[in-house]
Amino acid sequence: EAQVTQNPRYLITVTGKKLTVTCSQNMNHEYMSWYRQDPGLGLRQIYYSMNVEVTDKGDVPEGYKVSRKEKRNFPLILESPSPNQTSLYFCASSQGTGGNQPQHFGDGTRLSIL
Amino acid sequence: AQSVAQPEDQVNVAEGNPLTVKCTYSVSGNPYLFWYVQYPNRGLQFLLKYITGDNLVKGSYGFEAEFNKSQTSFHLKKPSALVSDSALYFCAVRVTRGNTGKLIFGQGTTLQVKP
Numbered sequence: 001e002a003q004v005t006q007n008p009r010y011l012i013t014v015t016g017k018k019l020t021v022t023c024s025q026n027m028n029h030e031y032m033s034w035y036r037q038d039p040g041l042g043l044r045q046i047y048y049s050m051n052v053e054v055t056d057k058g059d060v061p062e063g064y065k066v067s068r069k070e071k072r073n074f075p076l077i078l079e080s081p082s083p084n085q086t087s088l089y090f091c092a093s094s095q096g097t098g099g100n101q102p103q104h105f106g107d108g109t110r111l112s113i114l
Numbered sequence: 115a116q117s118v119a120q121p122e123d124q125v126n127v128a129e130g131n132p133l134t135v136k137c138t139y140s141v142s143g144n145p146y147l148f149w150y151v152q153y154p155n156r157g158l159q160f161l162l163k164y165i166t167g168d169n170l171v172k173g174s175y176g177f178e179a180e181f182n183k184s185q186t187s188f189h190l191k192k193p194s195a196l197v198s199d200s201a202l203y204f205c206a207v208r209v210t211r212g213n214t215g216k217l218i219f220g221q222g223t224t225l226q227v228k229p
């Protein structure tokens with residue numbers, strides 16, 4: 001089954017404790033992206049990757065890191081999480097890099113930073 | 115600045131009535147436009163897209179959307195709403211000039227269909 005898998009689905013942690021949210025897709029998609037969803041703000045793009053070893057900032061990259069060493073994986077790293085990063089996070093992927101293909105989303109990761 | 119606006123936080127309709135969820139955008143160049151739906155505790159699901167061509171596009175679950183270049187709008191419509199259509203709907207724009215990796219979402223509109 002074609003899917004985007006995020007782990008963990010839920011995480012409660014404390015300020016400053018490094019964490020990684022994994023994202024994996026099995027569709028051989030070139031494009032992958034991370035978003036955060038906050039009430040009243042919709043989804044905001046954190047980082048995206050057009051292909052392996054190619055990443056770029058979205059609209060809200062501060063406090064986050066990503067890497068794309070393999071085509072299928074695109075982990076999101078919070079080196080020193082803070083309470084304002086408490087949010088619902090989504091990973092997505094799409095075919096090609098031209099932008100005309102829809103994105104496939106994971107089911108989300110709810111992070112709570114205390 | 116590039117942006118997408120969904121002017122209504124919530125739309126309420128009765129089952130069987132037509133529905134419209136509004137979206138306007140402001141981007142440079144010719145945009146690629148998308149609608150997604152989100153059910154509770156799930157990721158977004160693709161409904162339909164406009165890339166080029168016919169201004170009326172048809173998508174999943176009987177939804178359609180009309181692209182209006184002069185009004186920079188891309189409203190989502192359905193002739194007859196179902197209770198199961200109740201969900202959170204997002205309009206999104208992919209820029210086509212310059213940095214084509216960026217995707218901009220509206221803030222979302224909750225659709226409530228009452229029996």
